Amino acid sequence: MQNYVGNIIEFQLSAEGRKTARITCPPKAIPAPGQYLLAHAPDDADAPLAEGLFSAGHAPGSFIAAPPIPPTWQLGTSLHLRGPLGKGFRLPGTIRNLALVTLGDTLSRLLPLLPLADNAALFTAAPSSLFSSSPFLPLALEINPLADLPAALRWADFLALDLPLERLPELPKLLGLANDRYLPCPAQALIVTPMPCGGLADCGVCAVGRGQNVRLACTEGPVFEVKELLRDL
Ligand code: FES
Numbered sequence: 001m002q003n004y005v006g007n008i009i010e011f012q013l014s015a016e017g018r019k020t021a022r023i024t025c026p027p028k029a030i031p032a033p034g035q036y037l038l039a040h041a042p043d044d045a046d047a048p049l050a051e052g053l054f055s056a057g058h059a060p061g062s063f064i065a066a067p068p069i070p071p072t073w074q075l076g077t078s079l080h081l082r083g084p085l086g087k088g089f090r091l092p093g094t095i096r097n098l099a100l101v102t103l104g105d106t107l108s109r110l111l112p113l114l115p116l117a118d119n120a121a122l123f124t125a126a127p128s129s130l131f132s133s134s135p136f137l138p139l140a141l142e143i144n145p146l147a148d149l150p151a152a153l154r155w156a157d158f159l160a161l162d163l164p165l166e167r168l169p170e171l172p173k174l175l176g177l178a179n180d181r182y183l184p185c186p187a188q189a190l191i192v193t194p195m196p197c198g199g200l201a202d203c204g205v206c207a208v209g210r211g212q213n214v215r216l217a218c219t220e221g222p223v224f225e226v227k228e229l230l231r232d233l
Pocket of ligand 1: 194195196197198199200201202203204205206207216217218219
């Protein structure tokens with residue numbers, strides 16, 4: 001983990017029509033899938049806290065920051081970047097069939113996983129028409145309703161979720177798991193929750209789980225093994 005300087009050089013729209021930002025920075029600063037940077041605009045007096053940024057894709061010398069992007073950031077805004085932070089997705093080698101699941105307001109944080117698989121299918125509560133004309137998604141990406149997810153668990157070699165913390169209790173039902181909570185494929189979830197200090201001040205805001213099983217999303221996540229999340233529910 002280090003400190004870097006970045007610059008916003010372009011705004012784009014994500015697959016679901018939300019604002020993303022292309023940020024130039026040293027290659028070492030670009031977060032791996034599921035990792036994040038804490039970004040702070042020192043000239044922005046209205047946003048004193050750092051913003052957690054995830055990559056939605058990258059090119060040499062820059063990456064696209066997934067939504068949300070603070071409304072006060074402009075083209076040319078200079079950013080102090082700290083990171084990359086946290087544990088990202090850890091895929092078991094080459095993936096043939098990848099299932100992506102988004103329960104939040106963007107699928108952008110999962111997009112960097114697409115090049116790592118031969119086939120991919122997305123499961124979302126959003127209407128498929130929302131994504132049908134997006135230039136950010138490969139034509140081969142199947143878009144499916146969440147209700148089809150339980151049947152797809154036997155097709156998938158790996159399951160990656162983008163999961164807001166408040167929706168974690170829904171996970172067993174969403175996956176259609178029986179009482180033994182057996183999962184037929186490896187699965188990891190990016191838990192979306194505020195991580196204001198990135199582990200620097202031990203603020204505890206990003207706590208996941210209960211009692212002795214509490215873990216900090218900022219340092220022990222934000223990507224967790226789904227088996228562990230299910231065990232701690
Ligand atoms: S964000 Fe402060 S401890 Fe995790």
